[in-house]
Amino acid sequence: MTQPHALSGLGAVAADYDVLLCDIWGVIHNGRESWPEACEALARFNREGGTVVLISNSPRPTPGVVVQLDQLNVPRESWKAIVTSGDATRFELGKRAPGPAWIIGPDRDAPLYEGLGLELAASAEDAAFVSVTGPTDDEVETPEDYRERFAPAAARDLEMICANPDRVVQRGDRIIYCGGSLADLYESMGGRVTMAGKPYGPIYALALTEAEQLLGRPVDRSRVLCIGDGVVTDVMGANQQGLDCLFIAQGIHGDAARGDDGKLDPAKAADLLKAETTYARYAALDLIW
Template sequence: MTLPHALPHLSAVADDYDILLCDVWGVIHNGRESWPTACTALADFNAKGGHVVLISNSPRPSSDVVAQLDALGVPRSAWKAFVTSGDATRAELARRAPGPAWIIGPDRDFVLYEGLNLTSAHDATDAAFLSVTGLFDDATETPEDYRERLIPAVERDLELICANPDRIVQKGDSIIYCGGAIADLYESMGGRVVMAGKPFGPIYELALREAQKLMGRPVDRSRVLCIGDGVITDVLGAAEQALDCLFIAQGIHGDAAKGPDGTLDPALAGELLRAETTFARYAALELAW
């Protein structure tokens, strides 16, 4: 497998691209603070005439996540449009209304269901399908806490709609489980899973439609660069869409791609990609201009 090219500075290839489809959590913030270097890189790309579309596996609609970005200090100049897994998932949920749906996830994610006319089931025994945005309490729970409760859903052959395909994210100095981890468990138990976020096609279709609106003309896919730290979400999704990708290798992977001199080691980055049978054109430890 071809190794990614080390790309410590986005400016080196910025003229090759019109559009950046940039991941959020793990690239421009860690859930507690934003990273000024990454935000500046995106703002500079926009200032030079490019268009940044943020593409996130947040299970909430993008309109609801903007306030979080503002609170973390992500400048509005760093992006021009924003799409989330929640945006893409709402179409899947609407097709299954009125349900009832057994909803798994924290109260903060309930905005996902607004206006969809879904009814709520108490558990799998009276549900038509499952909808997962995350763990009820990601600070204390693990996916295994849900195994026994999921058995009736598998036995009834219920679909699980997962609004956040991420398995884990870094929150400050901690790693927390996301909805994708529950979806993985359910699938391993023999259950059926549907996802619309990264790495699946619907969220990219939404993002590219937003890019076309920004440009006022059809998007040349050869001039689109995806940026992200998740191998099985960001990198695999870009590869399946035949889009170039900049792999941010220091996000959830810590120092796994860092060489003895503290810089990116393309061979180590390549090992992370090879483990999931995917590839990226570029790799960097962080996003910088």
């Protein structure tokens, strides 16, 4: 498999693209602070005539993510639209109303369910399906904490709707588990899982529709660049959509793609990608202009 091209900065290829579908967590912030150089790179792309659509596996619908970005001092000039896994997942949940749904996740994800007409089940025994956004307390819980809880749902062959396909994210200097890790556990127990976020098609359809509305014309897919640090989400999603990808090889991967000189080692980046049978046209340690 061909190694990704080591990109000095977004500016080196910006003229080749009209649209960026850019991941959020791990590319422009780490959950505790935003990264000014990454935000400025996106803002400059917008200023120079491009269109940035942020595409996130957050289980919350777009308005909640806007609030979070504002709190983290991400300039609104860095994006023109946002599409989340929560947005895409609401369509799946709505099709299954009234449920009842056995819901697992922190209280902050409650907006995902607003206005869908879902009834809530107290346990797997009373549910028609399971909906997961992530661990209830992601500061301390691991997927194994849910094995016993998931057993009755798997035994009843209940479908799980997972609103966040990410396995892990970096929060500050820590790696925490996300909904995708719980979905992996459920599948390993024989359970059925449905997801609409990255790398699956529904979220890309929403994002490209947003881009078309902003451009006022159909999107030329050869001029769309996906940016992200998740190999099995961002990179795999780009591959499945036939879109170019810039792999941000730091973040959740630590120094795994860094050479002895402190710079990106394309061979090491390729090893991270090959482990999941994926490919990225470009790679960089961080998003800069």
